[in-house]
Amino acid sequence: MKALVVAPSWIGDTVLAQPLFIRLHQRFPNLQLDALAPRWVAPVLERMPEISQVIDSPFRHGELSLKARRRVGRQLAQSGYQRAYVLPNSLKSALIPFFAGIPQRIGFVGEKRYGLVNCRHTLDKAALPRMVERFAQLAETPGSLLPRPLPTPRLVATGEQRTATLCALGLSLPDKLAVFCPGAEFGPAKRWPARHFATLADQLTARGHTIWLLGSPNDRPVGDEIAAAAVAPTLNLCGKTSLTQAIDLLAAASLVVCNDSGLMHLAAALSRPLVAVYGSSSPGFTPPLSDQAKIVHLQLDCSPCFKRACPLGHLDCLNQLSPERVLDACLNKVVA
Helix, strand or coil: CEEEEECCCCHHHHHHCHHHHHHHHHHCCCCEEEEEEECCCHHHHHCCCCCCCEEEECCCCCCCCHHHHHHHHHHHHHHCCCEEEECCCCCHHHHHHHHCCCCEEEEECCCCCECCECEEECCCCCCCCCHHHHHHHCCCCCCCCCCCCCCCCCCCCCHHHHHHHHHHHCCCCCCCEEEEECCCCCCHHHCCCHHHHHHHHHHHHCCCCEEEECCCHHHHHHHHHHHHHCCCCEEECCCCCCHHHHHHHHHCCCEEEEECCHHHHHHHHCCCCEEEECCCCCCCCCCCCCCCEEEECCCCCCCCCCCCCCCCCCCHHHHCCCHHHHHHHHHHHCCC
């Protein structure tokens, strides 16, 4: 069978979709599974053995571009897909499989997609509280129970790939590498303060770790702030790597400290010792799927609020989360 996945537009969500891909291969042993994905998440899918090829989706966040979507759909009509799994719940995400004439178009009911999605699942939030479960449910017949336990996301990062990335960036791998990921694209209410990261950098450096910072170009300023505030040498690589290179550097880390972000889910899928800091978001909905991960959060009455910025103006859920508490979690994940 030949099937197409309309992939999410966020890195973390793309990682959380991998158990669906694994389950589809279990159900259909000769499956060719392709993914239609934005170019900024394509490197994640390229590290999943379940995906045969990644097809570029050239549309920006929120962009409808009806004529362009019809054109892409008509191009895909020649590929002979029998099924399409539409992971985002938006109307526009279901248009290309419809224009491609793919017979079975599978997804959740949402945004009046009747006709566009013709094999419809109705979401039971109580039965499927986590995003990974909601994605995985699409592999099943509508109304049937989701088999558990779910497969765990696992990205491929070979020694040769890591060596090539280190060489390309002119870096040498230290004996004990701690990677900090201080960004979160969603907003500041998910970002642990730079001063706390700087204090943690000094505490881990005193225990023999070398500190590298990873993130997007948007994270470059906070990376500079951390590097300036830390007494210990701290290398800011935010905005200096591709996503593919970031995957390889995460795979090389002895320890990763992240906000709730796409890079957190990458580190979890690479089975790295991981400390995940949560503020405005909920580890119950999008936890790192790894037994190597430790979640740290204060569980205040006002959180999780799921807001981009603190609606109360104090951000206590992260400001009051001390570096010492995160350090304790780090020392439980590595041999100090």
